[in-house]
Amino acid sequence: MESFLYQASIYLAAAVIAVPIAARLGLGSVLGYLLAGIVIGPLLGVVGSETEDLQHFAEFGVVLMLFIIGLELEPRTLWDMRHRLIGLGGLQVVLTTAAAMGVALALGQDWQPALAIGMIFALSSTAIVLQSLSEKGLMQTGGGRSAFSVLLTQDIAVIPMLIVLPLLASGSVVRLAEDGSIARASDADHAAHASLSLVEGLPGWGVALVTLAAVASIIVGGIYLIRPLFAFIHTARLREMYTALALMIVVGIAFLMSLVGLSPALGTFLAGVVLANSEFRHELESDIEPFKGLLLGLFFITVGAGIDFGTLFREPLLILGLTLTLILGKGAILYVLGRLFGLRGRNQWLFTLGLAQAGEFGFVLVSFSLQQNVLPDILGARILLVIALSMLITPLLFILYDYISRRLQAEGGEQPDDDEIDEQGPVIIAGIGRFGQIVNRLVQSTGFKTVVLDHDMQTIQLMRRFGFKGFFGDPTRPDILHAAGLEKASVLVVALDDPEATTKLVTYARTARPDLHIVARARDRTHVYRLYQAGANDIVRETFDSSLRAGRYVLENVGLSEYEASEAEKTFYAHDRYSVRELAKVWDPDVASAENKAYVERARELEKELEAELLQIIEKRSSNAA
Structure with a gap:
């Protein structure tokens, strides 16, 4: 108990000190959280091995964030976004995967790990990007809405990626032994831990049916069960019961999605969209918002604390070179796609710089790839470091966007593109x-x-x-x-x-x-x-x-x-x-x-x-x- 209270005090104190300073300096809260994690982790060493376990818990903040985003999107609005979801988002995932795979092949990797690397680097950070867009009031701009469309497509794309990765597994992969020597590990040595699943052992058509049933249950439950549940809780006249119900909805849906092998974030997003027209929408938002903010902040701190500076200092040029290559290459693809889909000026730069990093789901894919023997340990450690560094650089890219935006307006008097109006009223x-x-x-x-x-x-x-x-x-x-x-x-x-x-x-x-x-x-x-x-x-x-x-x-x-x-x-x-x-x-x-x-x-x-x-x-x- 004392250890838990000590660790909690460290994390909270780091956030309370670092975030206001970063916000005061105009760096944004996300960079403040990341720097706080670096200070208490690699620099001072006051937190240790529990960071990785805590990160899995903190990732639930991303789930809550997507649920709240879903609450703000009506189904009609989501349907109106289908062209960007399929066209812009789909092209981004495919082209970035192909480009990263090509670079990996050029560096001597086999095609299986190269494809895994391409899929990992095709994803961007939903948590950092959406948090930064919200803080800067850029979510409803053309660039912000395009970035959100791509992020949503990426979250959906995680599902087929998780299906493809086991198919890339080889019989044995190179591992780094405890004494530093290179050892071979078989598939049996790294079998995935057994977990609860509703689809394990089912044929393909069975998995599809169970998955569809799970999605249908979320939709039907959101339409027909939430209102009676709120009415029942209302009879208790206890404010905390509303919060308990809101958390029960999100946690239950996330658990159901995990049972069928889908992304919990995707499931809660779908539930939020279903409940967007509900009279309980604002109640749900107000109940969940504090938990979302706290868990997201904790997630960013764990990302900063988990950066392996030992590997970085051993291979600084390689790691920094790979990180810059990722940002520049991904940014170039995003810039071209933004141009093709009608983005101009500030909106195009917001779209390009905002999504040029790797994402938190990359940690999940790397871990899964290591379990499935798709990636060797040494390569996996390097990729994890590149992902973390690119996320750390992202707030600086938003600062660069602010600078470019001011220059465009000062030099050419350019105004941002009009927002895409997705609401109507009396x-x-x-x-x-x-x-x-x-x-x-x-x-x-x-x-x-x-x-x-x-x-x-x-x-x-x-x-x-x-x-x-x-x-x-x-x-x-x-x-x-x-x-x-x-x-x-x-x-x-x-x-x-x-x-x-x-x-x-x-x-x-x-x-x-x-x-x-x-x-x-x-x-x-x-x-x-x-x-x-x-x-x-x-x-x-x-x-x-x-x-x-x-x-x-x-x-x-x-x-x-x-x-x-x-x-x-x-x-x-x-x-x-x-x-x-x-x-x-x-x-x-x-x-x-x-x-x-x-x-x-x-x-x-x-x-x-x-x-x-x-x-x-x-x-x-x-x-x-x-």
């Missing part, structure tokens, strides 16, 4: 600056879904860091509006800073949807007239309400009571709305207001009417006082 908000964000918060807090569009990437990224989803794109473009669901929306809120863009957007929206209710932000009274003619239903001057409230405070402090000041404010507000409609009828955009006689005369008449209405309030006050 309310579209165009513009999320100081005006639109208040509207968005009010509408969302009331329980209505909004689709937020803005052409400022920094604003969108800042919004995402606070938990509000938005999409980068020019709202005045018809294709962006239609992708956001213009045909089905009930209300369009135009909250752009640019008056000309606002008028243009209102004009198009009114033409495309005569029945749409349009709420528009106006710069001044003249802009109100333009929006009125363009077809806006409700027009709000950006400083009118705040100025009106300030005027009410003035009246309260020069002798009027709060009630009288409030009545004057209401009267002024109602009369101003009436005046705007009246003056819009005689306003001519081609003639200055001061030169428009009809406009001037009507403005004077309306001003006298306002004075008369306000005078009645003052006289009523005087008569009551008397």
Whole structure:
């Protein structure tokens, strides 16, 4: 018990110290976790052999992460991604496997271990990449969504890889004996440990049927069993029971997937997608999120602590050369594929640099390859070190992306590509600056879904860091509006800073949807007239309400009571709305207001009417006082 508490204290203290420092320096939390692991492992040696066992436990953080990602993806959205999953992701896995296999063959490896190396290096780090994309608010960009598609394809590809690896096993492989000499080991010496399995010993068709039954049970259970379970737990009225149920769902599905030989992460992802439309979606997310973050952090620490610096120092040029070759070669393939699939500029660099490393599933494949006698121990140790180093370098690649992104914008004024809008709702908000964000918060807090569009990437990224989803794109473009669901929306809120863009957007929206209710932000009274003619239903001057409230405070402090000041404010507000409609009828955009006689005369008449209405309030006050 004392040993466990000691180790737990070491890991937690390392995370608490290193991660805030790394975040403060702009390095990101992932690099902080990795550096913490290096310090307590290879450098100080305060943790030891338990790191490998702990890593298997910490890998469950990846399972939880994919479950939460699945909760945020509706099945329709996943179907819409099929071209990237099959095309972009499939090509990446195949081409990277072939390229890495070719390099291994050139270095003198047989084709069996060369193919295993190719499959291992074709995978990228789901944990590091998704964590970094989320922290930087890049998940909904074109490059972020493409990276996610490839990562999902890679996770699925692990299944056939695990099936192929035993077929590559040779009768004997080279092993490193305890005394340092080279020894031969037979298959019998390294037989895989027996484990629980529902498919062991079954023919191929039996394995397929059991696997399909397991997947079907997840889908059916997610649709028909989760709601009754939550209703049952609700009767206990204990908050911890919700957390227990959420963990039971994830752990149970992961265990079922293990029994049929599938990836637990893939199974929980599928369950998350099934539950994406459930009313318990947010409850599940809030219950699991703390466990996911803690276990992912622990996983990154174990990766850093497990780096074998002894092998690195014995063969530094070889290990570093292989690591750089992996990153550069994989990056070149990703760059070409990104270009072929329409990625440009910052999105292309994000896609390229974000996925150029090896991944945590590579550890699993290397371990499995060693058990199946596909790889010799010496080669396996080198590959493990290359995987760990490439993962350690990944946060630095994201820093390089930030630098390239700033240079592209500074030198060429380049803007990122528009996001792929995968959501629709009853309310579209165009513009999320100081005006639109208040509207968005009010509408969302009331329980209505909004689709937020803005052409400022920094604003969108800042919004995402606070938990509000938005999409980068020019709202005045018809294709962006239609992708956001213009045909089905009930209300369009135009909250752009640019008056000309606002008028243009209102004009198009009114033409495309005569029945749409349009709420528009106006710069001044003249802009109100333009929006009125363009077809806006409700027009709000950006400083009118705040100025009106300030005027009410003035009246309260020069002798009027709060009630009288409030009545004057209401009267002024109602009369101003009436005046705007009246003056819009005689306003001519081609003639200055001061030169428009009809406009001037009507403005004077309306001003006298306002004075008369306000005078009645003052006289009523005087008569009551008397």
